[in-house]
Amino acid sequence: MAALTIKSAFKLNSGYELPLLGFGLYQTPQAEAERAVNQAFAAGYRHIDSAAAYKNEAAAGAAIRKSSIPRSEIFFTSKVPPAGISYAGAAAQVDRTLQESGLDYIDLMLLHAPYGGSANRKGAWKALVEAVEAGKVRSIGVSNYGVHHLEELLGHIKELEEERGGAGKGGVLSVGQWEIHPWLARSDIVDWSAKHNVAVEAYSPLVRGERWGEKALAGLAKKYGVTEAQVLVRWSLQKGHIPLPKSVTASRIEANADVYGFALTDAEVAELETSEYKPVCWDPTVSELKD
Ligand SMILES: NC(=O)c1ccc[n+]([C@@H]2O[C@H](COP(=O)([O-])OP(=O)(O)OC[C@H]3O[C@@H](n4cnc5c(N)ncnc54)[C@H](OP(=O)(O)O)[C@@H]3O)[C@@H](O)[C@H]2O)c1
DSSP: OOOOOTTOEEEOTTSOEEESSOEEOTTOOHHHHHHHHHHHHHHTOOEEEOOGGGTOHHHHHHHHHHOSSOGGGOEEEEEEOGGGOSHHHHHHHHHHHHHHHOOSOEEEEEESSSOSOHHHHHHHHHHHHHHHHTTSEEEEEEESOOHHHHHHHHHHHHHHHHHHTSTTTTOOEEEEEEEOBTTBOOHHHHHHHHHTTOEEEEESTTGGGTTTTOHHHHHHHHHHTOOHHHHHHHHHHHTTOEEOOBOSOHHHHHHHHOOSSOOOOHHHHHHHOOSOBOOSSOOGGGSOTTO
C-alpha cells in the first residue's frame, strides 16, 4: 500500500474520490459547526460528515460555500434520517439538504439506518438513484446496514434494473458507514464491503473517548509519542477504513488529522483489535429485515 497522506482517497464505485480522513459533525451544534468545519479545513480535512438528524447541514454548507477551497476538492456527506426511509421521505430529504446547505450538489447521501421495512428501504434507495440521475447527488450508500440488509439491497438493485430499464438503473452502492474501532471490528461487514469495493467509513473511531488508558492503546501512544486518539485514527486508516473523528475543540481537530508522521506495524494493528463487540452508539445492524 502506498504511504498514507492527508490527501489519500478511495476511488468509489461511482467513479468519484472519497478523501480517507473525514470530519464528524454529530452533536456539533449549528452555532459551532461553521467554525469547526473552518478549523477542519485549516487542518487539512476535505471530507465533512453531516446528516439531517445532526441539524447542522446549514452551518456545514455555509463553511463550504464561503471557503476559498474549490468546491470540487471538498466532499460533503449527509444522510436521510431513520424516520424518512421511504421513497417520498428520501426524495424530500435530498431537496431539503440541498436547500439547507445551499450547495449545488451533495457528494454523498446515505440512508442513515436500515429501518422502515423492505419496501420502504427499496423505495428510499430508488429515490437516491433518481437523485443521482438528476445531478443532485454524486454517490450513494447506506449506514448501519447488517450483511442481511446489504444482501437485500443487492436484490433491490437487481429488481430496479429490471423495472427501470437495465444495467446501472438500479444504482451503484459506493459507501457504507458503521461504528468501527478495535472494540467493534465488524469483520463480517468489512469483508462483505471489500468483496464489493464498498468504502467502509468508520464512525465513533475514537470510541467517544471511552477507552482512554487501555493498556495496548496507551502503550502504543507512549511508544510513538502521540495521543491515544491519534493511534485510533491511524488504526482505522491502516485497516483500510475511512475514520470520521468528531471534535469541536480546535487543538483536537488539528491533532486528530496529524497522523501521518508515524505508522503502526501490521502486528500492532492486529494486537490493538479485540474480539469484543461493544458498540458505544446505537446498533441498527442487528435489526431484522421487517423492522
Ligand atoms: N451513521 C451513524 O449512525 C453515525 C453514528 C455516530 C456517529 N457518526 C459520525 O461519526 C462521527 C464520529 O463519531 P462520534 O461523534 O460518535 O465519536 P468519536 O469521533 O469517536 O468521539 C467524539 C468525542 O471524542 C472527543 N474527542 C475528539 N478528539 C479527541 C481527542 N483528541 N482527545 C480526547 N477526546 C477527543 C470529542 O470531544 P470534543 O468534541 O468536545 O472535542 C467527542 O466527545 C460523528 O460525528 C458522525 O459524523 C455516524
